[in-house]
Amino acid sequence: MSQPRKVSRIVVVGTGFVGSSYAYACFIQGLCHELVLVDVNEEKAIGDAMDLNHGLPFARTPMTIRVGNYSDCKDADLVVLTAGANQGPGETRLDLVAKNARIFRSIIDSVMENGFNGIFLVATNPVDVLSYVTWKYSGLPSERVIGTGTILDTARFRYLLGQAYHVDTRNVHAYIIGEHGDTELPVWSLTDIGRRSIAQYLKDGKGPSQQELDNLFIQVRDAAYHIIQAKGATYYGIGMGLARLTQAVLENENSIHTVSCLAQGEYGLEDVYIGLPAVINQNGIREVIELKLNESETKKLQHSATVLSEVIHSALPSQKT
Ligand SMILES: NC(=O)c1ccc[n+]([C@@H]2O[C@H](COP(=O)([O-])OP(=O)(O)OC[C@H]3O[C@@H](n4cnc5c(N)ncnc54)[C@H](O)[C@@H]3O)[C@@H](O)[C@H]2O)c1
Numbered sequence: 001m002s003q004p005r006k007v008s009r010i011v012v013v014g015t016g017f018v019g020s021s022y023a024y025a026c027f028i029q030g031l032c033h034e035l036v037l038v039d040v041n042e043e044k045a046i047g048d049a050m051d052l053n054h055g056l057p058f059a060r061t062p063m064t065i066r067v068g069n070y071s072d073c074k075d076a077d078l079v080v081l082t083a084g085a086n087q088g089p090g091e092t093r094l095d096l097v098a099k100n101a102r103i104f105r106s107i108i109d110s111v112m113e114n115g116f117n118g119i120f121l122v123a124t125n126p127v128d129v130l131s132y133v134t135w136k137y138s139g140l141p142s143e144r145v146i147g148t149g150t151i152l153d154t155a156r157f158r159y160l161l162g163q164a165y166h167v168d169t170r171n172v173h174a175y176i177i178g179e180h181g182d183t184e185l186p187v188w189s190l191t192d193i194g195r196r197s198i199a200q201y202l203k204d205g206k207g208p209s210q211q212e213l214d215n216l217f218i219q220v221r222d223a224a225y226h227i228i229q230a231k232g233a234t235y236y237g238i239g240m241g242l243a244r245l246t247q248a249v250l251e252n253e254n255s256i257h258t259v260s261c262l263a264q265g266e267y268g269l270e271d272v273y274i275g276l277p278a279v280i281n282q283n284g285i286r287e288v289i290e291l292k293l294n295e296s297e298t299k300k301l302q303h304s305a306t307v308l309s310e311v312i313h314s315a316l317p318s319q320k321t
Helices: 017-029 042-053 093-113 127-138 151-165 198-203 210-221 223-231 236-250 295-315
Strands: 009-013 034-038 064-067 078-081 119-122 145-147 255-264 270-281 284-288
Touching (some): 009 017, 042 064, 119 236, 127 295, 151 236, 151 255, 198 210, 236 255, 236 270, 255 284
Parallel strands (some): 009 078, 078 119, 119 145
Antiparallel strands (some): 255 270
């Protein structure tokens, strides 16, 4: 008789807008066997589990979706952290630090006390800081703590470039790196559409002007503010980004995404979680990819890392080196 296939389990901690959108994306794509929902507001998690289960007759693959607790983390492949306070209108992601670092202390302790030995995916903001906090509090190797970093910003960038050049966004190769926030930067020098560089487009006088491209990046950087103003929170895009990372891990894809990961000398950066392109597989972050940035991009990335580093060390003063 063949061995039963291992049951893949994901525990989602925090079934608010982001956690429930992620759960829905996983469910629709049939990404795992078991999806366990944990929230301090248990009523909300119960409601979500009921609502999702009512979609089972229409699902691609069967899935067990249930409310659980931290003991479910023991055998989980992934614990996905989407719990915490949300960014209010006019509030920056960095304003959330103190509030969410406190919440993370208790969550991560509870996850680890139950013998978790898988991979953390972190989406709660400020995501770079909380990914670092998760790494430190959990004691897991850094390759097993992945923050969503600039995965969403890169997606927004590719979407808008696809629109601007009238090309399928999947043929747009472009990265936003750095902080998931105000100091992030576009890697214009390596951006291409179907192997034709943006610089070439500009030289040929085709597509948007430099001014229009500069405005496009501002739209990317400030997208969350506009969405929050319009409807209070952003969640579908990041829900799909988290699902994409889930697939990269569970299917051992070795695919490349701009995630928040620990810099250990890459780009001259040390001891900071920051959005960089990295290869993701079943072990987590296999490798951070070091791009050949131009001088201005390098400076901007270093500035972004300095800003993050200061916040990280103010959130975790005892970690200062
Ligand atoms: N990384 C990204 O690109 C990105 C994008 C959008 C939102 N976010 C962030 O995701 C986070 C969640 O956003 P949201 O819109 O879902 O917020 P939300 O308020 O709708 O949901 C947060 C959930 O966390 C739960 N929670 C709070 N403390 C908890 C605890 N100690 N244990 C378990 N559950 C707890 C709350 O009950 C709530 O259900 C925010 O920090 C937000 O800024 C990140």
